[in-house]
Amino acid sequence: MRRAIALAARGLGSTSPNPVVGCVILDASGRTAGEGFHRRAGGPHAEVDALAAAGDRARGGTAYVTLEPCNHTGRTGPCSQALIDAGVARVVYAVADPTPQATGGADALRAAGIAVTAGVLADEAAAGNAAWLTSVRLGRPRVTWKYAATLDGRTAAADGTSRWITSAESRADVHRLRAESDAVLVGSGTLRADDPHLAVRGIEGATQPLRVVLDTHARSLGPDARVLDDAAPTLVVVGDGVTAPPPTGSADLVRLPYDDTGIAVDALLAELHARGVRSVLLEGGATLAGSFVAAGAVDRVIGYLAPVLLGAGPAALADAGITTITDALRLDVTETVRIGPDLRITATPKER
Template sequence: MRRAIALAARGLGSTSPNPVVGCVVLDASGEPAGEGFHQRAGGPHAEVNALAAAGDRARGGTAYVTLEPCNHIGRTGPCSQALIDAGVARVVYAVADPNPQATGGADTLRAAGIAVTAGVLADEAEAGNTAWLTSVRLGRPHVTWKYAATLDGRTAAADGTSRWITSAESRADVHRLRAESDAVLVGSGTLRADDPHLAVRGIEGATQPLRVVLDTHARSLTPTARVLDDAAPTLVVVGKGVTTPPLPGASAAEVARLPYDGAGIAVDALLAELHARGVRSVLLEGGPTLAGSFVAAGAVDRVVGYLAPVLLGAGPAALADAGITTITDALRLDVTETVRIGPDLRITATPKER
């Protein structure tokens, strides 16, 4: 199962709106016979790839799958039936499928006389598939807020300069996060200050995420902005009724118009729009104001902070107003990982309420 979980991770960033799934098939004597993972939406599922690799050796064997085999006909057939047709004797899966359209695979397998075991390494498998599971359970994309700061929590110096607070190793690691995400999101402040590119670089074969830029009043995105090149698709989000300047003809950008108020476009409306477009995971790379609005909306599922061994003493903090006015209302986090990245420290944490 742990091998199946590792295989599933290879699909991060390229399977949406489907989950990441890995599968390992053992033959009747318990020897590895085949393995596979879901590579792209519309393509064969993990079980089908693993069964194809196993061939006749799957008969009488055991299939280990990170997610309950699907039980519906979508762009591909049901994996429960594929396992039955292959003649496997036992299926072990980690996480039950919460999708009402696909669930029921375990019951179908049992009805066909196949032994089924559920919940093996469920926590590990769920962690690897958390974006898709969040999207099914909450009806919105999973949001990771990424920031880089000095050890005293500053994201830029007092004069606004910020390149580079963290190391080249940390910046390369951010491209891995982008490659694992369906969309990368920034706001108008970051557009003006940094002119970010937001595409994945340095990772061979990576699926480029959707670059999403919030420019509520259509005042910050210039025709020469780097996010308007053809390196990756781009979605420009503006307020409904706002007149937008023409975008360059070579741009791959689309424009979405959403309701807004004095505080900008509502986080829930934005996430609903992205979810409708098949986005299941968002990497929030915006500045402290945008991050504060997501925290205030209860829409941050994971925090990844890159802390550099640097002190500034002044300059903007990593997080702006998040609607928290007293210590008793502080958003408490569980630290799930701490890793050295070059000279920096990467801290990953999730809200306790999650």
């Protein structure tokens, strides 16, 4: 099952709006007969991919799959029936499918006389599929807020200079995060200060994420902005009723409700969800991050901390509507890793 979970991770960033799924098939004697994973929406599901690799060796064998085999016909047929037709004797899966249209695969397998075991390494598999599961349960994409700061929490010096706080190794790791995300999001402050590009670089074969730029009053995005090139798709978001020229190139323009704090977070996430986005990497500055924290819309925090002290300069997080220590957003640290000279900390809100 751990091998199936590792295979599923290969699909991160390219399967939405579908889940990432991995599958390992053992033959009747317990030897690996085939492996597969879901590569992209509309393509073969993991079980079908693994069955194709296994061929006749699947008969009488066992399939290990990270998500309950689906039981419906969409752009592809039901995986439960594919396993039945292949003559598999046993199916072991990690996470039950929570979608009404796809559930029932386990029951179909049992009705066909196949032994079924559920819940093996369920927590590990669910963690790998967190974006899709969040979208199913909450009806919005999973949001990861990424920031880079000094050890004393500064994202730039007092004079505004910020390149480079963290190491080349950390910056390369951020490109990995982008490649695993469906969308990368920044606000107008970052547009003005950094003219970011936001595309994935240095990862061969990566699916480029949707670059989402919030320019509420249509004042920050110039026609020559790097984010408007053809390296990746771009969505420009302006306030509803704001006069804005069409963006250059192939970028899309959408108008959403806004107030004094900017674009409404819930409306933005609903728009992205409708476009098939299941994971968002929030790379904007402190103000945008504060609005997402205030809206309860941050599901994971990844901080890159450099062994540097500044003592002055902007903090990583601006006003998030927290005025007293009892209201602080408490986090569970799930991972700490050295990235070059830096420390990468991953945490999730306890309320989640």
